Amino acid sequence: MPQHPNRRTVIKNVLTGTAAITTAGMFSPLAASAAATTSAQKLKGNINHSVCHWCFNGLSLEELCVAAKDMGITGIDLIGPQGWPVLKKHGLESAMCNGAEISLTEGWNDPKYHATLIKNYTDMIPRVAKAGYKNLICFSGNRNGMDDATGLKNCAEGLKKVLPLAEKHKVVLVMELLNSKVNHKDYMCDHTAWGVELAKATGSENFKLLYDIYHMQIDEGDVIRTIKDSHPYIAHYHTAGVPGRHEIDETQELNYPAIMRAIKETGFKGFVAQEFIPAQPDKLASLREAIKICDV
Template identity: 50%
Template sequence: MITRREAIKNTAAGIGAIGLGLAACNTADGQAANSENEKEKSTMGMAKYQHSVCKWCYGDIPMEEFCERIQDIGIKSVEIIGPKDWEIAAKYGMTCAMGTDSFIRLPDCLNDPKNHAELLAGYTTLIDKAVEMGIPNLICFSGNRNGLDDETGLENCAVGLEPIVKIAEQKGVNIVMELLNSKVNHPDYQCDKTPWGVKLVDKVGSPNFKLLYDIYHMQIMEGDVIATIKKYKDYIAHYHTGGVPGRNEIDETQELYYPAIMKAIAEMGYEGFVGQEFVPTWDDPIAALRHGVETCTV
């Protein structure tokens, strides 16, 4: 019987022979690998979607200064800002991919009928301003449950949205409801699951009403991000990023692998905006933003 020492010796010899064979073709293989790497690099940044950033994450930086500092990052939009800041963004060659205003409040919003009249008046004016400035999307929220069951909340939202969305259709603006987590950041928020939002989109039945899929929030509530966005891609008008847990940088400190998520979004042919919505912890927050954009460039 062969001894353990002999077996190890024979294995080592075999590996050495294999190594000599591999060395003979190493140069050719290396050249092929380099060629593939170069090919891969040449296709980077070919996704049709564009990059945006949520200003609230950089609250201490004045809007003018912020726009100046992000000029060379490849960002085309500053979002979750109101009309007074739309003009500043435009001054620096950027739009606002997702507009808002002070009357759009959390947790009181569309699922409570007492808010409908105020919201209709506010959105009527805001939609006109959006048309004037070329703003494509305006955000909306379900509001907190406050004891409402999901079916009643959905019905109330649909009733409140109907006249707003009708105006939006006429003016060519989208009303977009954000999916938020009710587990960590927004306790009791009603639109906290993708299927609920999808049911609302179907009930409203307008091409001008869709969902804002916040990857951070939905990872907390549902997980299974790539399969979900593939299944419901036609219901989604906009995406937000953020590291989980903590809503910080989308780097190796968090649990999601954003290059794979962004690749899936790109492969679906999405042509809208992806908004960076993480709260930076780096000493240089703009460097953190640059890294986030690079991570999401596929």
């Protein structure tokens, strides 16, 4: 299995919304895209497609936008204010904004971070709204010996300090579900049921979950039933192949067309973002295939 960047190691770059490293000697993404098709990929329109830039860090944000537009993708995930002008230039949405969080490990479950988080989100929420976007990511943080009930209580208390502002600006704070078995040891929001209970505890429609299909397959499985049962609390989805976080094709264990059909049947109108790390040399071909697989 080829070595690839860990999401945690690139989060500092992602926070700024740039994470744009153009590597000399790599394939030409624009040439590859042009060779693949001469017009935008025709999609069915039932799924709003996005892609996470950090997974394609051999491409500049500009290059990814050009390729994404050609594939019928309408959003880019995990982009902060510095990257928004590039997205706007290409008519793409910042489907999941970032830039207010501290880190994946330092989050709302620990009151010692609340002052910083409240300031960060108070500053960022109006900026997201002014740019015309809706979703802003957040994280629970790691347990560090804390029990789940206490962490849930702490998260709810902290989030309630900023949710009235989010409601005013029609911005949704979206907490990501991450696995604590393989990739993010000790992360607290690692099961859908815990996230749903937190959403209920906030008492706000402006707090929801990012259901990462890859992560939840690892930690809890039962993906389709969970999506059907919990969909009112889910604002966004991420994909990747299990195991390995690579392509979502026949090389891995999840049946993505069936999962996408289940998402569609819930009436979901948000974004499904590709967050796999390509293992194949032609990364854009892998992305194009993933969009076809998910376009039900």
